[in-house]
Structure formats: structure tokens, C-alpha cells
């Protein structure tokens with residue numbers, strides 16, 4: 001479908017608003033056969049602001065899931081979005097559609113001993129990936145503040161009134177040496193805080209991702225370079241993926257994302273940091289708008305202590321492979337068999 005050429009044409013081509021016709025009538029009138037999934041995916045666009053809704057074109061409503069589109073259809077979708085975002089945010093916006101490169105499987109490594117809890121990675125990620133700034137505030141990375149300590153077996157049955165002596169690994173009056181729950185809301189005067197260490201978490205890009213398995217409309221899937229992506233146009237907002245993710249990695253746009261035009265990053269990717277709409281899930285994509293162009297992720301670049309490393313797991317000379325070969329490495333919740341490609345390590 002070609003783009004409208006002038007204002008009048010644009011008006012003619014603009015979709016009818018819900019008060020002008022119901023979605024069902026509209027579909028009947030169009031005489032189109034669409035699946036419930038396509039309908040619901042388009043619903044995400046419909047639930048946006050009036051302005052965004054008015055700008056959504058017929059093409060966007062009825063396009064196929066991105067991975068099933070032909071190259072021509074993809075090109076069309078990208079042009080349509082570039083035009084819309086450029087107009088909406090008042091700056092020249094590009095929407096990349098670079099596919100995964102052959103021979104690349106992205107992996108991440110984080111030195112848990114080095115992280116100082118400054119959360120520069122969190123804010124760099126928000127800026128790079130066009131997250132909603134407030135109401136709702138969306139952050140893809142969490143940095144948990146953890147208490148340092150050793151779990152002491154001799155303290156396990158202490159603290160209960162005698163003669164209870166119940167072994168529960170922690171007890172009523174004193175803990176056994178370490179409190180395992182992390183905090184992610186903290187505003188210290190300076191970091192790192194005494195007696196604490198920090199545990200950053202984000203999407204692990206699982207090799208066997210539970211979020212993909214549960215998605216009823218297959219809008220989220222694993223690309224060949226190992227990045228688990230989301231086609232926002234097809235997301236029906238059921239939030240099954242959020243419930244299924246054992247790493248607390250997905251976020252949901254309960255409201256219209258708040259992305260001030262002056263803060264919008266105009267270098268985007270269709271499956272990554274392009275502006276999202278209300279009612280869709282989102283998460284870290286290893287900054288695929290950067291990494292598929294041979295650049296580091298924003299969080300790797302900004303980390304002041306070099307705790308974050310990134311590279312191609314298939315390249316034996318990559319930094320990330322060398323870390324896996326030489327350091328003490330662990331994966332979070334390895335027992336779940338999700339095979340994260342996000343590794344934690346110690347020197």
C-alpha cells in the first residue's frame with residue numbers, strides 16, 4: 001500500500017475512529033478475513049491516544065506478524081513507521097530492520113564483584129531504548145541491592161524461644177547471616193553502600209524461553225542471533241509472557257508511554273527501541289539496533305567499572321567467550337533449564 005501523498009489523501013486513508021464505526025463493523029465492511037490474533041494485535045494500536053490512533057494506517061492494522069512478512073512488506077512497514085515517528089516526534093527518525101547476522105549468537109557476561117550499584121546502566125538503557133519516562137515509568141534493567149554475609153549453619157536454629165530449635169534457615173529474632181531478598185528501590189547518598197553487593201538483572205535471552213512458549217499469538221520469538229524479540233503490533237497484551245518469565249524481565253505498558261519528543265532516540269529498530277504503544281509488553285533486546293551494527297549495548301558502554309561484557313558466543317576470541325573459559329561463571333536459576341545467555345562471573 002502506498003503512503004498518502006497529501007493532507008486530503010491522508011484524511012481519506014485515515015482509519016475511522018471507534019466512535020465513527022465499531023471495529024467489528026469496520027471489518028465486515030472491509031470484507032476481510034482476519035484472524036482473532038491479527039484483530040487483537042491491531043487492538044494495541046487502537047488503544048493508543050487519539051492522535052496516534054488517527055495516524056495508524058490501514059497497513060499497520062492488518063500487516064502480518066513481522067517474521068512472516070515478505071521483504072517488500074517489511075520495507076513498506078518501516079517506511080510507514082519512519083514517516084509517522086518523524087511527524088510525531090518532530091525529528092528525522094529511522095527504523096532499522098536489520099536481521100540477525102549469520103554466525104552470531106549474542107551473549108552477555110556481568111562481573112558481579114565489580115558492580116557498584118550506581119545504576120548508570122538503567123538510565124542509559126531507558127534513554128537508548130525509548131522507555132516511558134513516568135506514569136508509567138518503565139525500566140528494563142533492575143539492579144538489586146543485596147546484603148553481604150555468610151550463611152551460618154550454627155545460627156539456623158537460634159533465635160526461637162527455647163526449646164523450639166526449629167531449623168528453618170533464618171528465624172524469628174535474628175537472620176542466619178545473609179538476607180537473600182534484594183531491594184531495587186534505594187536512594188543512597190553514595191554507592192557502593194557498606195555491607196552490600198549489587199545484582200543487575202535484565203532479559204537473559206534464554207535459549208529455551210518460557211515467555212515464547214506461552215505467547216498465544218506468537219508475537220514474541222527467538223531470532224537466529226539468540227535475541228528474543230517482540231513484534232509490538234501483534235502483542236495482544238495478555239501478559240502471559242510476564243507471568244512466565246522467571247527473571248522478572250518483561251514490562252507492560254499499562255498506560256500510553258510517556259516519551260518526551262526532545263528525549264526520543266530517533267535511531268530505532270522495528271523489533272527493538274521504536275516507540276511502543278499502550279497495552280504491549282516490552283523488554284531488553286541486547287540493544288539490537290546497535291549490536292546488529294557491530295556496536296556495544298548502551299549499558300556495556302556506560303558502566304564506569306567495566307562490569308559488563310558483551311560479544312559473540314560463537315567466536316572463540318570474543319571477550320565473552322574468554323570469560324566463560326577462564327572465570328568462575330554461573331547462570332541464574334540454571335535449574336529451570338531456560339539456558340540464559342546472560343552469565344554472571346567472578347574473578
Ligand code: SF4
Nearest residue numbers: 115116118119121303
Ligand atoms: S553501570 Fe555498572 S556498576 Fe553501575 S549499576 Fe550498572 S553494572 Fe553496576
Ligand code: SF4
Nearest residue numbers: 203204206209211245
Ligand atoms: S529472561 Fe524472561 S523475557 Fe527474557 S527470554 Fe527469558 S523468559 Fe523471556
